[in-house]
Amino acid sequence: VLTVCEALRDIGLYAGRDVVIVGVSNWAFEGSFMHEKCEPDDRIAILGHRWLSAIELGRADPQASATESFPVDESVLREKLTHVRDYNSAERRGGQPQGSEVQGQLRLSLSGVWVAAYGRLESPSKLKEPVPPTASNSRNTPGNGYGANGSVPARLRVIESRSIPPRDP
Amino acid sequence: MALLRNASTKCLKDLDASSAAAAANKLKGATIDYTYGPTPLVGADGTFANGAAAAQSDSSTNTIYLNLNYGWLNPTNVTFNTASGGSYTANWVAAVGAYVGDPSLTVTQYYELILIHETGHLLGVPQETTNAYDTAIFNDCIKGH
Numbered sequence: 001v002l003t004v005c006e007a008l009r010d011i012g013l014y015a016g017r018d019v020v021i022v023g024v025s026n027w028a029f030e031g032s033f034m035h036e037k038c039e040p041d042d043r044i045a046i047l048g049h050r051w052l053s054a055i056e057l058g059r060a061d062p063q064a065s066a067t068e069s070f071p072v073d074e075s076v077l078r079e080k081l082t083h084v085r086d087y088n089s090a091e092r093r094g095g096q097p098q099g100s101e102v103q104g105q106l107r108l109s110l111s112g113v114w115v116a117a118y119g120r121l122e123s124p125s126k127l128k129e130p131v132p133p134t135a136s137n138s139r140n141t142p143g144n145g146y147g148a149n150g151s152v153p154a155r156l157r158v159i160e161s162r163s164i165p166p167r168d169p
Numbered sequence: 170m171a172l173l174r175n176a177s178t179k180c181l182k183d184l185d186a187s188s189a190a191a192a193a194n195k196l197k198g199a200t201i202d203y204t205y206g207p208t209p210l211v212g213a214d215g216t217f218a219n220g221a222a223a224a225q226s227d228s229s230t231n232t233i234y235l236n237l238n239y240g241w242l243n244p245t246n247v248t249f250n251t252a253s254g255g256s257y258t259a260n261w262v263a264a265v266g267a268y269v270g271d272p273s274l275t276v277t278q279y280y281e282l283i284l285i286h287e288t289g290h291l292l293g294v295p296q297e298t299t300n301a302y303d304t305a306i307f308n309d310c311i312k313g314h
Contacts, residue, residue, distance in 0.1 A: 025216060026299055027268070029224040029286060032217050035298035054298040058220040108259065109215035110268045111300045132185065132293035140228045140293040147296030149228055163214035 001072055001080045004036035004055055007121060008044050011154055015123040020072050020116055021055060021156060022080050022164065024087075027110040030147050032057040034117065034156070036084060046153055049129045056146040056155040060119050070118055070160045077116040077164050087114060091166040109163075117161040123154040170196060172281060172314055173288065180310035183302070184289035196288045199231050206236035210250045218252060226287040233287045244279055268300050269307040281311050 004023040007014050023034040035054045043050040081087040090112075123145070130143035130151050143150035173193040176186070186192035210219035223239040226232065240247045240261040247261040266274030269282070285306050294302065 027217055028297055029283060029303075030222045030296060031220045033296065033298045052295060052298060054296065056220070056296075059218070107215040108211065108264050110264060113214070113216050115214075115216060130293075130295065132295075133187075138187075140291070142228050148226060148290040149293065149295050151295035152298075158218070158220075161212065161216065161218065163216065 001076060001116075003080065003084055004034050004053060005038035005044065007055065008038065008046060008051070008053060008153060011046055011121075011123050014121050015125075015154070017121060018119065018159075019121050019156075020070075020077070020118045021121075022077055022116045023055075023084060023114070025057065025113045025115045025117070025161075028147075033147065033152065034115070037086070044153075047127060049127070051127070051129065051145070051153040052147075052151055054147070054152050055121075056152050057117060057161070058146075058155045058157050060157040060159045068118075068159050070116075070162060072116070072118075074162075074164065077162075081114065081164060087166060090114065093166070114164045114166060115161050116164055117156055117158050119156045119158040119160075121154055121156050127153055172285065172310055175314070176310060177314065180306070180314070183294075183305045183309050184285070185293045186289075192288060192292065195231070195291050196284060199226075199233050199288070199291060202232050202234045203237055203241070204234060205238050206234075208238045208248065208250050210252065212252045219250075224283050224287055226290040228291050228293070231291060233284070233291070235283070240279075241283075244276055265303075269304045271307065271312065274307070278307070278311050282307060285310050 001020045023036050025034050033054045033056050038044045038053040044053040128144040130149040131141040133140050146152040146155045176189045207221035209221040212218040223236050225234045235241050244262045245260045246258050248256050248258050250256050262279045266272045
């Protein structure tokens with residue numbers, strides 16, 4: 001069981017392996033992403049470059065989803081989340097995630113959802129960072145990661161995920 | 170397009186645009202590719218489970234991809250698949266409105282939000298991981314503009 005920061009700091013070790021990652025998930029037009037602020041600039045060093053400290057949540061092969069069950073108890077996931085600073089403050093605040101909408105029995109959760117996601121982590125073996133335009137070079141060159149402009153360094157092919165909502169104080 | 174041509178300084182900063190003309194020309198020159206992509210799947214906890222994208226962009230080809238199965242054709246009445254094998258429909262515009270902090274978001278503003286959002290990515294904005302980018306676009310580029 002890893003936090004987003006732990007998974008990205010040792011992406012060479014965990015890429016290609018089945019892992020459980022805990023953290024906050026946010027919806028975007030491009031998909032869903034787990035994020036954790038690992039360093040003050042909201043980036044993380046990978047192979048000498050600064051990358052977004054985020055992981056895209058993709059879909060695993062449906063066959064894998066059907067045959068594998070979640071490998072870790074909730075108590076373990078909650079213990080791991082105590083290492084994530086924002087989760088502790090969310091527990092102190094309590095309440096529902098923002099940006100949700102009740103539709104009958106189902107509540108869409110777009111933003112700030114605490115989850116544990118189980119699946120296979122993937123990342124290009126040679127990450128190439130995006131190069132945004134500058135004053136001297138107007139060309140926008142995407143990286144080879146995930147999400148917009150290939151700017152996300154890793155993707156989790158999710159077999160199963162579950163919400164771990166902060167407990168009310 | 171008019172929103173970009175008359176964009177405020179704050180809006181241009183949100184989009185990493187050097188000028189209003191640069192932003193408008195980026196969208197004007199983009200190819201819009203409409204596809205019937207994956208239908209969004211919502212888990213029992215209300216989170217999106219299959220990685221479906223409502224919209225994407227490819228800055229190397231200056232293309233914006235719009236998923237017709239994810240709120241483009243009739244965004245106030247979008248069908249979502251559920252993890253239990255069923256489906257349900259929702260007012261997706263209202264959900265996105267709540268996400269950007271204004272539940273009264275209109276359908277026109279929803280379309281503007283998507284296109285300006287993807288134009289920003291074509292201009293070099295990296296993937297956002299919170300609602301801050303969309304909230305800024307809505308407030309600085311769309312609402313009251």
